[in-house]
Amino acid sequence: MWKNIQPAPPDSILGLTEQFKKDTNPAKVNLGVGVYKDNSGKTPILGVVKKAEQRLLGEQTSKSYLPISGDPAYGRAVQRLILGDDSETIQSARAVTVQAPGGTGALKVGADLLKRFNPQATVWVSSPTWANHNGIFGDAGFAISSYRYYNPESKGLDFDLMCEDLARIPAGDIVVLHTCCHNPSGVDPDQAQWDEVVRIAADRGWMPFLDFAYQGFGDGVTEDRYAVERFGATGKDFLVASSFSKNFGLYNERTGALTIVCPSAEEAGVAMSHVKTVIRTNYSNPPAHGGLTAAIILGDEELYQQWLLELGAMRERIREMRRALVKGLADCGVDEDFSFIERQRGMFSFSGLSDAVVEYLRKEKSIYMVGGGRINLAGLTTENIDYVCTSIAEAIQNAG
Numbered sequence: 170m171w172k173n174i175q176p177a178p179p180d181s182i183l184g185l186t187e188q189f190k191k192d193t194n195p196a197k198v199n200l201g202v203g204v205y206k207d208n209s210g211k212t213p214i215l216g217v218v219k220k221a222e223q224r225l226l227g228e229q230t231s232k233s234y235l236p237i238s239g240d241p242a243y244g245r246a247v248q249r250l251i252l253g254d255d256s257e258t259i260q261s262a263r264a265v266t267v268q269a270p271g272g273t274g275a276l277k278v279g280a281d282l283l284k285r286f287n288p289q290a291t292v293w294v295s296s297p298t299w300a301n302h303n304g305i306f307g308d309a310g311f312a313i314s315s316y317r318y319y320n321p322e323s324k325g326l327d328f329d330l331m332c333e334d335l336a337r338i339p340a341g342d343i344v345v346l347h348t349c350c351h352n353p354s355g356v357d358p359d360q361a362q363w364d365e366v367v368r369i370a371a372d373r374g375w376m377p378f379l380d381f382a383y384q385g386f387g388d389g390v391t392e393d394r395y396a397v398e399r400f401g402a403t404g405k406d407f408l409v410a411s412s413f414s415k416n417f418g419l420y421n422e423r424t425g426a427l428t429i430v431c432p433s434a435e436e437a438g439v440a441m442s443h444v445k446t447v448i449r450t451n452y453s454n455p456p457a458h459g460g461l462t463a464a465i466i467l468g469d470e471e472l473y474q475q476w477l478l479e480l481g482a483m484r485e486r487i488r489e490m491r492r493a494l495v496k497g498l499a500d501c502g503v504d505e506d507f508s509f510i511e512r513q514r515g516m517f518s519f520s521g522l523s524d525a526v527v528e529y530l531r532k533e534k535s536i537y538m539v540g541g542g543r544i545n546l547a548g549l550t551t552e553n554i555d556y557v558c559t560s561i562a563e564a565i566q567n568a569g
């Protein structure tokens with residue numbers, strides 16, 4: 170069967186990790202995949218996660234199936250986290266949440282659900298966006314188009330052009346928005362700009378699909394959910410794909426959620442009935458461990474506070490690395506102004522480095538970045554930062 174079939178290209182992000190693992194250069198640095206690393210270059214298990222897992226293992230009496238929609242306590246905890254404790258959306262039961270295998274799983278379940286009832290819609294993604302958005306919505310059978318977002322000149326948000334495009338999107342189409350810590354650019358709208366985006370969405374009648382994978386990596390858990398709260402206040406339909414991969418470090422437990430917010434509790438019930446059929450035919454019901462662990466933490470005030478501290482430490486370390494990179498590049502005599510890196514938020518920065526420089530760094534220096542120049546700042550450490558800065562300076566000189 171496969172004899173005349175061409176192999177598929179490696180994944181633009183996860184394929185890079187495969188390449189990195191094979192690289193024998195002891196100085197190699199992975200600034201590719203969006204995985205947090207501590208200052209020793211390790212991806213730690215959070216202390217609070219260890220505690221919750223111990224409790225879970227001690228108390229768990231069965232490995233029987235979860236419901237199709239996942240652990241109900243997990244669903245409630247996710248809603249409080251992404252919408253806020255006092256959310257009217259929660260109080261009026263207008264939101265339903267299903268546990269999903271990671272943020273990617275949540276996006277795919279949502280995409281398949283929307284495709285059933287809105288098959289002619291176009292899905293609009295930011296330019297640029299996380300490469301897998303195109304894969305997920307494309308595989309679900311949607312036509313994909315893009316709205317303007319990032320300005321390579323200013324290294325910031327092209328807000329006017331973004332609004333111009335969003336205001337032209339027809340009712341019923343689906344618009345994917347990064348709730349915070351835009352991937353790949355690290356450039357987010359501010360609160361006033363979100364207000365405007367929410368206004369346009371309500372006015373035009375397109376369906377917002379919020380990708381919320383980095384809650385807590387921008388300014389904080391509460392600050393980062395601003396857009397979700399504002400969309401909730403409109404009383405209109407939208408979806409949120411959220412993830413605990415990054416903020417709980419539960420990458421390989423595939424712990425995410427799809428939340429569907431509707432104008433009424435009745436409609437939310439209908440949405441839930443259908444999303445369960447999507448899940449049932451895909452993977453039947455979700456894996457339990459990550460969700461049960463997260464639910465323990467989110468349901469226990471002491472553990473919750475510990476989690477906020479550990480998350481804050483991750484956020485602060487990444488900020489420090491942003492500052493160190495900007496200073497390090499200036500110290501190496503790089504003329505270009507990289508100060509924008511300090512203004513960008515979350516794990517990523519669009520470095521502005523050309524593809525030729527990115528390739529030089531990978532081939533000559535074993536420093537791995539995603540094509541287009543996306544850097545995962547969390548891959549930098551006080552140990553490798555000098556090597557990275559001198560290598561970038563050399564690469565710009567030789568290949569820039």
Ligand code: LMR
Pocket residue numbers: 182183201202203204299301352
């Ligand atoms: C990334 O963008 O690097 C992460 O979201 C991991 C992934 O699945 O691509």
